[in-house]
Amino acid sequence: MRRDGAGDGEFRDADGPEEIDLQGVHGSILREHHEPAEGRESVPLWFVSVIMLLVFWGGFYLATNSGGFRADVFVPHRVARPDPNAPPPAPEELGRRLYVRNCVLCHQATGLGVGMQYPPLAGSEWVVTDGSGWHREEHLVAVLLHGLEGPVEVRGRSYNGAMPPWKLLRDEEIAAVLTYIRSEWGNAAAPVEPEFVAEVRRRTQERRKPWTVGELREMGR
Numbered sequence: 103m104r105r106d107g108a109g110d111g112e113f114r115d116a117d118g119p120e121e122i123d124l125q126g127v128h129g130s131i132l133r134e135h136h137e138p139a140e141g142r143e144s145v146p147l148w149f150v151s152v153i154m155l156l157v158f159w160g161g162f163y164l165a166t167n168s169g170g171f172r173a174d175v176f177v178p179h180r181v182a183r184p185d186p187n188a189p190p191p192a193p194e195e196l197g198r199r200l201y202v203r204n205c206v207l208c209h210q211a212t213g214l215g216v217g218m219q220y221p222p223l224a225g226s227e228w229v230v231t232d233g234s235g236w237h238r239e240e241h242l243v244a245v246l247l248h249g250l251e252g253p254v255e256v257r258g259r260s261y262n263g264a265m266p267p268w269k270l271l272r273d274e275e276i277a278a279v280l281t282y283i284r285s286e287w288g289n290a291a292a293p294v295e296p297e298f299v300a301e302v303r304r305r306t307q308e309r310r311k312p313w314t315v316g317e318l319r320e321m322g323r
């Protein structure tokens with residue numbers, strides 16, 4: 103027994119192959135990593151999923167926010183611009199539109215102005231020029247064309263603000279807006295004709311700044 107045992111032991115000792123440490127050899131090979139290199143790896147699944155989700159979300163977003171791809175949604179100004187072939191608005195309608203666009207902010211839709219800041223047009227002796235004061239239609243047109251500043255009296259109250267000039271409006275437009283304010287809110291004065299506006303514009307064409315009351319009173323004397 104002992105000899106056998108010793109023999110076995112000796113045999114193993116003498117014959118190397120049985121003793122090679124396979125684990126150890128493989129272990130050191132397994133520890134070696136390949137050098138990183140570009141290759142044709144398959145795309146990771148999570149990445150494909152993210153892209154698919156983004157594409158899906160993009161489609162959903164477009165469907166809900168595209169406005170049906172209607173031209174008047176995407177180029178609103180071009181379509182909203184008035185049709186050049188449409189008939190021009192009647193003077194009353196033009197006057198109302200011009201008032202809403204240019205004057206309503208200060209003089210208000212009621213024509214009553216704002217407190218001590220913006221004077222009223224309703225019942226104003228500047229607007230109806232009924233002979234109750236020194237005002238004439240010429241002054242009204244001149245104020246619209248070139249503006250007004252400094253202390254003024256309207257319906258017995260004092261104001262000291264600045265009214266911007268509107269000389270960029272055409273004669274017909276000035277006439278239309280003046281005709282409008284002379285016939286609204288209980289005002290009942292005669293219409294202002296574009297020819298009259300043209301005449302006052304010609305006479306005051308040298309004017310570069312707003313009028314003061316003193317200058318207007320001197321006008322046409």
Ligand code: HEC
Pocket residue numbers: 200201204205206207208209219220221222223226227228229242245246250251252253254256261262263264265266268279280283
């Ligand atoms: C930025 C504000 C503002 C806008 C916009 C404006 N006004 Fe005035 N307006 C005034 C002020 C302020 C006065 C008084 C000026 C002063 O105190 O010297 C005035 C005075 C007048 C007067 C003479 C006084 C009176 O109350 O009757 C008339 C008429 C008038 N505006 C008409 C118009 C018309 C028409 C428009 C539009 C085309 C217009 N205004 C736009 C501020 C404005």
